[in-house]
Amino acid sequence: MNVVTSVIVSSELQGLLQKKHLSMNFAFSSPSASGGGRERDARGPGAGGRRDPYACMDPCDTLQKRARGQQRGGLGAGSPALPGGQARRRKQPPRLADFTLQVIIIGFRGVGKTSLMERFTDDTFCEACKSTVGVDFKIKTVELRGKKIRLQIWDPAGQERFNSITSAYYRSAKGIILVYDITKQETFDDLPKWMKMIDKYASEDAELFLVGNKLDCETDREITRQQGEKFAHAKDNFNVDEIFLKLVDDILKKMPLDILRNELSNSILSLQPEPKIPPELPPPRPRVRCC
Ligand SMILES: Nc1nc2c(ncn2[C@@H]2O[C@H](COP(=O)(O)OP(=O)(O)OP(=O)(O)O)[C@@H](O)[C@H]2O)c(=O)[nH]1
Numbered sequence: 001m002n003v004v005t006s007v008i009v010s011s012e013l014q015g016l017l018q019k020k021h022l023s024m025n026f027a028f029s030s031p032s033a034s035g036g037g038r039e040r041d042a043r044g045p046g047a048g049g050r051r052d053p054y055a056c057m058d059p060c061d062t063l064q065k066r067a068r069g070q071q072r073g074g075l076g077a078g079s080p081a082l083p084g085g086q087a088r089r090r091k092q093p094p095r096l097a098d099f100t101l102q103v104i105i106i107g108f109r110g111v112g113k114t115s116l117m118e119r120f121t122d123d124t125f126c127e128a129c130k131s132t133v134g135v136d137f138k139i140k141t142v143e144l145r146g147k148k149i150r151l152q153i154w155d156p157a158g159q160e161r162f163n164s165i166t167s168a169y170y171r172s173a174k175g176i177i178l179v180y181d182i183t184k185q186e187t188f189d190d191l192p193k194w195m196k197m198i199d200k201y202a203s204e205d206a207e208l209f210l211v212g213n214k215l216d217c218e219t220d221r222e223i224t225r226q227q228g229e230k231f232a233h234a235k236d237n238f239n240v241d242e243i244f245l246k247l248v249d250d251i252l253k254k255m256p257l258d259i260l261r262n263e264l265s266n267s268i269l270s271l272q273p274e275p276k277i278p279p280e281l282p283p284p285r286p287r288v289r290c291c
Pocket residue numbers: 029030031032033107108109110111112113114115116126127128129130131132133156157158159213214215216217
């Protein structure tokens with residue numbers, strides 16, 4: 001029975017993807033586990049282990065480290081160890097992002113959309129989160145292909161009653177992460193409804209990523225790995241960070257080369273206007289909304 005459902009869903013999805021020239025990646029994840037469902041990769045200089053192909057960057061951390069270095073009389077401004085010219089150069093503010101990209105995470109209520117976002121942006125996980133009301137969002141800057149990209153991640157409520165509000169956020173999203181819960185059949189059966197929302201509201205060239213979430217709850221699994229792979233016509237294994245970074249990388253690959261080659265020091269090139277928050281919405285809360 002499940003297999004039949006998945007075949008029907010699959011051909012329907014195929015039609016939608018072709019119509020919109022979309023391709024879809026697929027991954028399993030588990031934001032409940034640090035590292036998002038598989039052993040965490042060591043990152044950064046001196047961390048050892050495998051270097052991740054997608055270098056992730058926390059701007060706040062970098063700035064704090066710089067400030068600490070200056071206080072300690074390190075290689076910062078005014079450091080006796082440096083001649084004046086070099087010290088002045090150190091004082092320059094860090095280069096701003098080259099691009100701003102919007103990514104939206106959608107799916108049935110409770111599948112773990114907020115958890116994925118917070119694992120990626122803050123490396124935190126909330127065991128008993130409240131359902132999102134309206135739309136939540138967070139920002140994280142990443143560095144890929146030599147560009148700094150400011151990611152605006154939108155997390156709309158999964159509850160149907162918010163659909164009229166949340167659909168306003170699809171248009172400006174360059175990347176869409178569609179999530180289901182591997183332990184709840186209804187969240188998988190609901191995917192065609194989300195695909196229709198994408199078809200109706202999302203941009204023609206948005207990149208899609210299907211995520212089977214709650215991988216740590218293997219014993220309660222209701223949807224097989226094969227069903228997920230069949231739906232997405234794709235197969236892969238990424239952790240939470242890699243899901244976002246692969247998505248961004250795929251967006252960058254689609255971008256015109258002249259934009260990528262352009263050196264935009266200290267400027268922000270937004271690929272599209274910042275999404276306007278519909279007036280009926282309260283302003284999004286850019287913080288953890290966990291209990
Ligand atoms: N075991 C486990 N629990 C998870 C995982 N991801 C999320 N959860 C839990 O699932 C519940 C719902 O997670 P949320 O991130 O709030 O889900 P959501 O999709 O944002 O929900 P809505 O805001 O209602 O649309 C929370 O209690 C989380 O702790 C996971 O990978 N494993």
